[in-house]
Each structure stands twice: as C-alpha cells, then as structure tokens.
Amino acid sequence: MNVIRLANDRPSVKDDFPVFAANEGLVYLDSGATAQKPISVLDRMDHFYRYANATVHRGVYRLSADATDAFEAARKTVADFINAEAREIIFVRGATEGLNLLADCLGRSDLLKAGDAVIVSELEHHANIVPWQLLRDGRGIELRVCPISEEGGLDMAALEALLADGKVKLVSVTHIANATGTVVPVKEVSRLARAKGAMVAIDGCQAVSHRPVDVRDLDVDFYVFSAHKLYGPTGTGVLFGRYELLEKLPPYQGGGAMITTVTFEKTEFAPPPQRFEAGTPDIVGVLGLAAAIDYVNGLGWDWIAAHEAAVMAHGEAVLRAIPGVTILPAGPERASIFSILVEGIHPHDLGTILDNHDVAVRAGSHCAQPLLAKYNCYATVRASVGVYNEAADFDRLAAGIKSAQKLFGKGA
Template sequence: MNVAELRADFPALQQKVHGRPLVYLDNAATTHKPKVVLDALDKFYREDNSNVHRGVHTLSQRATESYEGARAKIAQFLGAEANEIVFVRGATEGINLVANAFLRPQLHKGDEVLITAMEHHANIVPWQLACEATGAKLRVAPMSQTGELLLDELETLLTPRTKLLALTHVSNALGTVNPIAQITEMAHARGIPVLVDGAQAVQHLSVNVCELGVDFYALSGHKLYGPTGIGVLWGRSAHLEGMAPWQGGGDMIRSVTFEKTEFAPPPLRFEAGTPNIAGAIGLGAAVEYLAGIGLDAIVAHERELLTAATDAVAAIEGVRLIGTADAKASVLSFVVEGVHPHDIGTVLDRYGVAVRTGHHCAQPVMAFYGVPATVRASFGLYNYHAEIVPLCKALREAQELFA
C-alpha cells in the first residue's frame, strides 16, 4: 500500500490551511472523498439523473441499475446479501429504524434494552425514546478505566427481560474495538438479538456481518470515504421480513388502494420516497475503492500509524490518554494538563492540523473519565507518519502558550 500515491486520489488533501499543508486527523468525524466517489456523483447527475424503480425510459433504467448495483457492491463489502441492505441517511437513521420498526412493537413495561457505557448518543437516545414510550428500562453495561467492556458484568445484564443488546463495534471517543462475535454469542445463547453500530468500524476493520453473527449492523457512508446523507442498515432477512414499515410513501409498496396497502418486500419496504440515489452510487464507488486497496492493508497501515502516534503523543509531558484498550482502531483521544481541548484545537488549526475537540457526542464517556472534553486525533488510510510531527509540534506550542 503506497500512501503517497493514494493521497493523490483525494483532492481535498491537496490544500494548505493557514499557509501550512493540511494534516487531516478528524477522520472519525468524516473522511475525505477519493476522486472515484466524486466522479461517480458527477457522472450520475450529468448523465444518468433519473428516478429509480419507475419509468421505462433509458435514463431511469440506468439510474436503477446503478442504484441497485451499489447495493450489491455494499452487500459484497459486508459479506451480506443485497436484499438485506437497506439504504438510510446514516448509522443514526439505521439505529432509529430498528428502534421503531423492530424493537418498539415487542417492547413492553418491565422489558429491558441493554447498551454499553461507551456508546455514541446515536446509540443511546433512540433506545431511551423507545423505553420512555413503553415503560421499558435502559440498562448500561460498564467498562473499565482502560475503556474495555467488562464482559462478566455485561453477561449478568443479559436477562430474560432483555429484548435487545445494542453496542458499538469501535468507540468513536476511545477507539476501543469490542469483541462483537464473542458478545453476540453470549446474547444469542439467551435468545437476545444484537444491533451493532458500525459507524467507526467498517473503514478501519475488515467486517463480515455473517462472521460477526449479529442481527443488525448500521453504518454511515461519509465516514467510509463516501458521500454524506447516505448510510446502510444491514439486517438479517428473517428480521427484515417480519418488520412492518416505519415510514410510508412511494417506492415501498406493492399495491395501494384507499382501503389497504400491500408493502413491498425488504429492503424497499424501508425505503419510502425517492432515495438518495447519487449518495448510494457514491457509496458503492467508495467501497469498491476500499476493496481495491484491500482492507487488510488499510488495517495494517492504520494500526502501525496509531501505535506510532500514541507513543509520540504519550511522550509529551502532561498528556493523559483517554482510552487505552488493547484492541484499538484509528482513535487517539487525550487531554493535556492545564490546557483546555478547545484551545488546543484552535492552536493546532493554525498549524494546519485538523482534530476534533469536544465531547464527541459521547457525554457519558466524558463523565466517566471526569473530563469535559478531549482532543481526538483519528487516522484514515491516507495519513502517514510524517503527519505525527506537526501534531506533536503544535501540541508543544499550545503547552508553551498557556504555560
């Protein structure tokens, strides 16, 4: 894997910020897009623009073929079947879909939904809403100070009352990679379905949903080098078949009279209205691009980079790492004694270094570590070792400024 060559595929990386080369380390927020994705979007709007699944004219046929072709590419990328791939706006919408169409109808007072202490708000709030509406209870599996789930305690929280376990594959605030296959076995042994928030995982790990054994897997396209506003909910056919629609409209029906509507089979049952056609096609191009590089090569490169960056940043006096699990991906979260993360973010920006500072939509994680916010550097396939130098240099400058 030649990173210097790959960087040339990303137009946004070729710019300077405040007179310095952009060092983009905010990949957990969103990734930049390779030319193949931009070209796919451009080609769709310039040449094939049409609605899908309707119209017999040539353009509509091309649009439908590209849209369904993208579904097939994403299915292959995840080791799944195309009819299990539901296009949504992002991981957030995928989780909300499951909360409303799968969980809500079977959730009653006294039931429980289990999540973990390291979830993003997107994997907390939809379950909270479902629990509040039904009188069910939200339970939270704890983690250790290193940011690893306490599996024994998680297991004791899987009870006959538990109707669903929802957890993240990779923590956006800590970088922890959770042992999904092992946890899923524990849940399935008790007949409890498992939803995984894969928003931070699919771009950093080789994910095969069948091998993981889970029931639902949600992801966001824009964190996977694809466009914004498109994402995927993968669900087992058996679940999707049994679920009623959560939104009604065009494209999700088989037949409609004023008396009764027959719904289309999945996945279209869950795609009411004209979908984000261009977004889906762009995401298809993105996963094809990643498969071309090879996820194994990306994983190896990013692992090496994360280790080097962690060592370099940890060597700076006054730095406290937040999240030190053995198995981590992409994310380096930390605080610096005496300097607020926001001020570090502003100083780093002046050096062309883009990081995220804040609570990362994971306020319970911040509360657990007793910090209001952290600095988060997160790496993608196009980052390289030389970028660790300006990161550390800018951190030292910030320390000096506020000393």
C-alpha cells in the same frame, strides 16, 4: 486510482484526495467525524448527475432502467462488503437514521414488547443511546447500560450479568467507540447475547473504514454505518438486518416505493428492503457509497491494516512522549482514534492552536457525553486517522501540542 509509490514501496494515497492539493500542508486528523473523499467517488457522483440522471424503480425508459440497475448493483456492492444479501441492505440517511429506524420499528413489532430490556454500553455515541431512551419512555422498554472496565474496554462480565435474567431482547453496542477508539469484541458479545436469546445490533460507524466486517462471522442481527466516514458522501448510510427479522418489522415511514398496493381502505407493504425505503432515495449518494467501497477494496484490507497500524503506533509513541498528555484508555484493543487531554489547556483552546498549525482535530464531547463524564471531563481533543494519514502527521500534531504548552507555560 492514483497511487504513488514511496521509496519504502508503501503507497501514499494522499493524491487520490483533492482536498490535500487544495489545502497544502493540511494534516487531517478528523476522519472519525467525516472522512475525505477520493476522486473516484466524486467522479462517480458527478457522472451520474451530469450524464445519467433519472429516478429509480419507477421509470419505463432506458435512462431510468439504467439508473435502477446501477442503484441495485450498488446495493449488491454494499452487501458483498459486509457479507450480507442485497435484500438485507436498507439505505438510510446515516447511522443515526439507521438506529432510529431500528428502535422505532422494533418497538412497534412483536420482537420487543413493554417490559423487555435493551442493553447499550457506556461506550456509545448518542445515536446509540437516545433512540433507545425514546423507546424506553414511549413504549416501556427497560434500558440497561453495560459499564466499561477499569482499562476502558467493555466489561464482559458485567454484560453477562446484565443478560442473566433473560429479559434482554436486544444488545445494541458500538463496534469501535468513537470517543476513545475502544474495539468491542463483537463476536463475544454475540455469543453471550445468543446464549440468552437476545438479538444483537452493532453501530459500525467507526469500524467499516478500518477493518473488514463480516456480519455472518460476527453473528449479528443488525449493523449500521454512515457512508461519509467510509470515504463516501454525507446523507447516505446503511442498516443491515437479517432478512427473517426484517420481515417481522413494520414500515418506518409511509409513502411511495414502500408499497405494493394502496387503496383508501388499506395498503399492502412491499417486502424488505423496499418496505423501509419510502420516497425517492439518495440515488447519487448510494452510487457514491459503492464507489467508496470500490476504492477501499482497491487499497485492500492488508494494506489498510498495516498502514494504519504503523501510523497509530507512531502516533501513540509521540503522544506518550509528551509530558502532560493523557490518552483516554481504550481497553485491550484500540483502533484509529486517540482522545487526549493536555494538562492545563482546555481542549477547545488546544484545537484552535492546532488549527493555527494546520492540524485539524476534533475538540468536544464527540457526542459521547456519558463516556467522557465517566472520565470526569466534558471534552477532549480527538485525533482520528484515515488511509491518507502518515506517521509524520503525528509529528506535526506533537509539535502543535508542544507549541500550545509553551504558549500556556506548561509542559517540559
């Protein structure tokens, strides 16, 4: 890892990410959409394709055996990262596929039957809404929506009330809301759900790159995330499931690698996780994900937490100091994301003007239309941070907003 020490002895990690050398002056505030990739991840992936390429789980020759060892070692790296067992880690294409797999397989298992209820929340990304709607419409599951509080956090009293009749078999909520940065108190959600015998699934997309996740400590049954938001490649993600529950789920897709025996009359399925990994996996993506986890572990959670907290505190101060800027509320705890509205300027116009200032933000609904509708808007500008952001990036964002206000004849 190529870490530069600054005068204040805080490491700047920007040099680990080639994108910044290739785009001088770029302020990248869209890590919530996808994070940039460090050299170590790119090297790991390049090395495999260049010098070690072979398929996994099938070949009898050395190169394939080595690829299988590396792939399964990566599974262990992922498992250790969230305090799970390797056999509880299912590799998928991303969080979206993880949540679809979960909804589809649960809906065909005895764990979720017609008439049972599933709770999601108003904070969700569409990926944690639509799969459950499909299940509702296809299999007669009741879908309940937990509202947010006035302050923008999850309304825990409402959650308890929604659980009260004992019909709820699963609570599926986000860990950190991608449109607002709201941190959900997952342990408390689990406690309430457990008290009523419900399972807990967590969409950890926005959490895994910002805080340590321990699925045992959080006491959750399922946890999903995408590699590309964790400094890894696109096309790879993870579904964690408690093994005793995974064992009760039918396969997702059929094909090679997920079976033990096949005849035309009958197929015996492999145990988890192979049961859910039909076909040749994204081998290099999984290796890239493991390299990304090694990279994050190398920085260390203490450094990441302190660095991002300082960057966010500065960001909040400069944004709140600009007249006409509103930050969507995030409840008692915010992480890594500001969703902002600037009076009199459409978010898409603002995003384009910021791009002219070399500041990359997301403008839109952030795949969270129900949440934005709650705030009577269709779009916001979202600034989200990664380990390479610095406090000065928010000064550049603020300068861009002020220049947009000038252009539109708004602001101070």
